[in-house]
Amino acid sequence: MRLGVRHPGLKFxxxxxxxxxxxxxxxVFPHLAMAGLPDLVAxxxxxxxxxDVVFCxxxxxxxxxxxADIAQENSSLRVIDMGADFRFRNAEDxxxxxxxxxxxxxLQEKAAYGLTEHNRDAIRDAQIIACPGCYPTATLLALLPLVxxxxxxxxxMIIDAKSGVxxxxxxxxxxTLLAEAGESLTPYGVGVHRHAPEIEQEIGLAAGKKVAVNFTPHLIPMSRGELITAHVKLDGAKNADEARKILADAYEGxxxxxxxxKGVIPSTGHVRGSNYCVINVFDDRISGRVIVIAAIDNLVKGSAGQAIQNFNVAFGYPEATAIEALPLFP
Known part of the structure; x- marks a missing residue:
């Protein structure tokens, strides 16, 4: 809503x-008091x-x-879902x-996976756009072009991930109480986090085979921001410079x-409050491996910003409409 109220094509x-x-x-959200929004209802x-469109x-x-209920009521209505229910391409998964x-x-056949940069054609015409989870967003943006x-x-593949509360x-x-999370870094969902199968689905699709990833998320005592560090083996690329060039070419424009x-380490501070993702690649001290690092704001590119980016694609607006803001600093 914070982003959408400034969108020229959206009326809540x-x-x-x-x-x-x-x-x-x-x-409920005092910071939106001046936005002229309607009262909440059931x-x-x-x-x-x-x-025309529902954001979930x-x-x-x-x-x-x-x-399922509202699609029966209005078959032309489109849904942009920030939850998990339509992210798996096969409903049986x-x-x-x-x-x-x-x-x-x-309804799954009417859904498109909403990783904008990698699925625009499907997003443009889908009735349901299933926005990825925040961890898959950062991970897939960093790794899909390389795969x-x-x-x-x-x-x-080893993915070490960290997110704000x-x-x-x-x-x-x-x-997530201040006294519990403050001054404490905590892994969670160890070995069983629900975003791992989603990451495997998309990497496997890109690779053309079934894959498994080692994924461990961590809770960081800050309000927002996300950073993933992926430790991967080289194959066609010889080193980090070649891998970085592949990413730069893939994301040109x-x-x-x-x-x-080269040498710039992504940080959550580089993207805070914005829809940007910053990626870089570094040579590992272990021969034949590189370290790929990506940073996003989990609430913007990892959720609401990506949802509005997908809305723009689906409804024919310039893709950056309402989400052009540069990162906040400090």
Whole structure:
């Protein structure tokens, strides 16, 4: 909403939040008090028949039910889903990861994976745009061009990932209390995080074979920001310079991807509050390996900014509309 209220093609006509239904937006998000937004209502109180597009930011297992219902009410309505429910290209892959069968598998064929830079053609016409998770966004932007070109091997991929506490959502949780998370770096989802199969799906698609990745996320005591460090084997590329050149060529002209100059280490501070992604490649001290580092803001390029970027692609607006802002510093 912070980004969308400045978009010339978006008008927010209904905002739903069942636990806050009946409240003005200012009482839930005071920083949006001046945005002129409608009061919050329950999902069932919205007439979806006159709405062009719905942005969903719901827990897994929730948006699939809502989308199935509103698609019956308005078959021309388009959905941009920031949740997990339509990210798997095969609906049968959803259950083993999220612990319940997909309730709307018939809609999966109408969904496109919403990694903008790598799937624009499908996004442009899809009824449902499934925005990737924040960790897959950073990881795939860093690695997909290298995998597609054969520059790196898909064997023995190790992805070390770190995110601010907003990655855990806004609901109060003990592990994200200031006294618990402050001054403490904590791995979580060790060996079982739900974003790993999503990363494997897309890397496997690019490689043309089934792949497995070693993925470990960490909670960092800061509000926002995400950084992934990928340790990978070289294949077609000889060194980090060649891999960096492949990335630079692949992303030439992309408005939000910056492949940094040699030696520049990406930092979350380079992208804070923006829709940008900064990537670089470094030679490992272990022969035949490189280290690929990428930084994004998990709430913008990792979520809401990418959703609006996908909206722009789907509805024919210049891709950077409403998300041109440079990173915040300090």
């Amino acid at each position: 006509v209904a905002l739903t939040a069942n636990t806050h239904a009946g409240k003005p937006m200012a009482s 999902n069932e109180d919205v007439n979806f028949s006159d709405i 930011g719901l827990p897994h297992g929730t948006s699939q039910k809502l989308v 959803y259950g083993p990861v999220y612990g319940a069968d997909h309730v709307a598998p018939h 597609k070109s054969g520059a790196i091997s898909t064997d023995d 907003t990655g855990a959502g806004r609901a109060p949780k003990q592990n 992309e408005p939000f991807i910056r492949v940094a100059e």
